[in-house]
Amino acid sequence: MVTTKAAAPSSSGSGRSGGTRRWLAFGAVILAETAVGLDLTVLSVALPTLSHALRASESDLQWFSSGYALVLAAAMLPAGLLGDRYGRKKVILASLALFAAGSLACAYSRTAGEFIAARVLLGLAGAGLTVMAVSALAVLFSEPERPKAIRVWAAANMVAFPAGPILGGWLLSHFWWGWVFLMNVPVAVLGLVAVALFVPESSSAQRPGLDVVGIGTSSAGLVALTFGLIAAGQDGWGSAGALAWMLTGLGVLVAFFGWERALMRRGGQPVLDLTLFRSAAFTWGAILVPVLFLALTGLLFTMPQYFQGVLGTSAEGSGIRLLPVMGGLLAGLASAETIAGKLGARLAVAAGFTVLAAGLGLGAATTAASGEAFAATWLAIAGIGAGLTMATATTAALAELSADRAGVGSGVQQALRNVGAPLGSAVLGSALTSAYVSHLRLAGLSPAAGHAARTSVFGGVAVARALKSAPLLASVRAAFVHGMDVALLVSVGFAVAGIVLALIFMPARAGRQPDPQAAPRPETSPSSSTLADRSVADATSPNT
Numbered sequence: 074m075v076t077t078k079a080a081a082p083s084s085s086g087s088g089r090s091g092g093t094r095r096w097l098a099f100g101a102v103i104l105a106e107t108a109v110g111l112d113l114t115v116l117s118v119a120l121p122t123l124s125h126a127l128r129a130s131e132s133d134l135q136w137f138s139s140g141y142a143l144v145l146a147a148a149m150l151p152a153g154l155l156g157d158r159y160g161r162k163k164v165i166l167a168s169l170a171l172f173a174a175g176s177l178a179c180a181y182s183r184t185a186g187e188f189i190a191a192r193v194l195l196g197l198a199g200a201g202l203t204v205m206a207v208s209a210l211a212v213l214f215s216e217p218e219r220p221k222a223i224r225v226w227a228a229a230n231m232v233a234f235p236a237g238p239i240l241g242g243w244l245l246s247h248f249w250w251g252w253v254f255l256m257n258v259p260v261a262v263l264g265l266v267a268v269a270l271f272v273p274e275s276s277s278a279q280r281p282g283l284d285v286v287g288i289g290t291s292s293a294g295l296v297a298l299t300f301g302l303i304a305a306g307q308d309g310w311g312s313a314g315a316l317a318w319m320l321t322g323l324g325v326l327v328a329f330f331g332w333e334r335a336l337m338r339r340g341g342q343p344v345l346d347l348t349l350f351r352s353a354a355f356t357w358g359a360i361l362v363p364v365l366f367l368a369l370t371g372l373l374f375t376m377p378q379y380f381q382g383v384l385g386t387s388a389e390g391s392g393i394r395l396l397p398v399m400g401g402l403l404a405g406l407a408s409a410e411t412i413a414g415k416l417g418a419r420l421a422v423a424a425g426f427t428v429l430a431a432g433l434g435l436g437a438a439t440t441a442a443s444g445e446a447f448a449a450t451w452l453a454i455a456g457i458g459a460g461l462t463m464a465t466a467t468t469a470a471l472a473e474l475s476a477d478r479a480g481v482g483s484g485v486q487q488a489l490r491n492v493g494a495p496l497g498s499a500v501l502g503s504a505l506t507s508a509y510v511s512h513l514r515l516a517g518l519s520p521a522a523g524h525a526a527r528t529s530v531f532g533g534v535a536v537a538r539a540l541k542s543a544p545l546l547a548s549v550r551a552a553f554v555h556g557m558d559v560a561l562l563v564s565v566g567f568a569v570a571g572i573v574l575a576l577i578f579m580p581a582r583a584g585r586q587p588d589p590q591a592a593p594r595p596e597t598s599p600s601s602s603t604l605a606d607r608s609v610a611d612a613t614s615p616n617t
Contacts, residue, residue: 094271095213099222101267103229105169106206108260109199110230112176113141114237115253117377118388122250123188133185139303140189144196145203145491146299147292152204153484154288154344157277161205161212165268168201173261180251200487207483211471212275220413220468224406227463231402234373235395242389284336287344290329295488298322299495306499349482354418357578358470359486361422363493364571365462368429370497371564372398372436372455375505375557376448382530383550384445394445401432401453405460413465419579421465423572429458430568437561441551462571469579497567501560509556514548 120134127133156164175194182188206226214222244253301318308315333343350356380391405425413421432455439447470486509530515523522540526533526549533549 097267098271098273099209099213099225101264101271102165102202102206102209103226104260104267105165105172105264106202106226107229107232108257108264109172109195109202110233111237111240112195112199112254112257113138114233115241118238118241119245119250119253122245126250127182127185127188129185129188133189136189137185137192139300141192141196141199142303142491142495143296143299144193145200146295146488148197148200149204149295149488149491150291150344150481150484151288152201153208153481154283156201156205156208157481158283160274160276161208162268162272162274164201165205165272166265168198168205169261169265169268171195172198172202173258173265176254176257176261179254203487204483207471207486209272211482216472219471220410220464223464223467223471224409227406227460227467228399228403231399231459235392235399238377238388238392238395240392242387242392246389284333284342284344286332287329287336290325290332291344294322294325294329295492296322297325299492302492302495302499306495306502310499310503345481345485349485353578353580354469354472355482357574358418358466358468359489361466361571361575361579362463362470362486363489364567364574365426365429365459365466366490366493367497367500368426368433368564368567368571369455369459370494371433371501371560371567372452374498374501375560376452378530378553379439379448379557382534382553383441394448395452397449397453398456398459401456401458402460402463403456404453405457405462406464407460409461409464409468412461413468417581418465418469419575419581422462422469422575422579425458425460425462425465426568426571426575427458429455429462430565430572432456432458433561433565433568437558437565439554439558439561441547441554443554458568501563504563505556505560507556508559509552512548512552512555514545514552518545 116138120137123129123137124134129137152164152168171194175191175198178191178194179188182191210219210222210226240256241253244250244256297318299322301315301320301322304312304315304318310316330347333345333347336343337347376395377388377391380386380394381388386394405428409421409425412424416424432451432453435451435454436448467486470482510527513526513533515526518526518536522536526536526545530549530553533553534546537543537546537549
């Protein structure tokens, strides 16, 4: 059968100004999503200051990040559905307004409770912005244009990791702590103006129904699973409460998929179109990105602690020392389209995971005497593998995602990715802590000092310095490096799992192949009507 679809807007010829407008629109969305990422990394740097300023307990500090993560998990699929049903531009604008309000509320919070409530607002905004950013890739760009757009999106996602500590550390060193949140407000306002001017409204050609049961069960299941993973990271995998939450979440998610399948059989409109998973490219592209982040968590979780606790740098300095990851990532992103074109999606993703595993494996050979040059080398190698994997897997998933299903499809991808983050932190945090504690030499310390040293490398360094004990300081740092090496070896295992999954399940070539006998269609500018036409054509075209 010959499949046809409306031509995507071109950035050449008569569509050149339209191409510029699309990139301006996408740039506005990316700017807002980058601000969300910066907010998360800046928070980690600001926690000690917030503890003093808000008189926050250890439990309060945990909820500053956990509350955001839970709201983010709950809102992913509903945000995608709202975009498909009511208009993606409306969801972006509402999310930007919430982001500005939440940032203001964070800056002027007087108590820990007020700050947690403000983080809830930011979680809702973050869900809308991250989901709509991915859906914009499917709506604004044709398949040939998407690899370039994905490279921009992936780079913007990774910028926050080194930039957050650098910017946050500088602001906290020179200004009032509220400025680390107030800086988001002008970004949100700029985003509002840019989105209003340049982003065309788009929605599903066939307006999806409101599946209340599906929304409720998916949100509840993701929240329970995420909460269980966070609890496992804090209390250990033997915690009965953590296991209960995780099992409850998985049970509710199984019930959710059962409900969605039954609803489809009855001819209803489920929140999640299960036919998306008939495409191996979408399914495994969406799964392998969280596997990538599981592997990357070892790097992102351990290296700031290594730089600050072992090498003695500041938070700002640790961000600067993460820049080799960005350089490697950009190199991987730049080469992804060429490599995928020659090798195909399957081998390109496997190659990316292989390079990542090599970089992480080299990092696992770190000793207490290893210097910054060694760290920069293996971080750059790992970044190259991460960039190649992220770009290729995301492109493969989006190749099968029509503009008509962009919102919910993006919500699925982001929900999977955001479950991967706490899972990686829980697994790798447990591995690091266990190995760190087992190698500490604390003979002769008081119970209180020993407990403080076991809590973290920072606690151990503080105890050693208070006691002016060089042997204890050396023991703490050597023990942490051992724990870091163990965590990075676990990350290597995740990367190897990515290689195996890619080789077994990823299709050799991802994307719809054009029919050579199909007549070319005239190029058009990216108006809202064009986007709607593309949505209808995509929704009615079978995947061949």
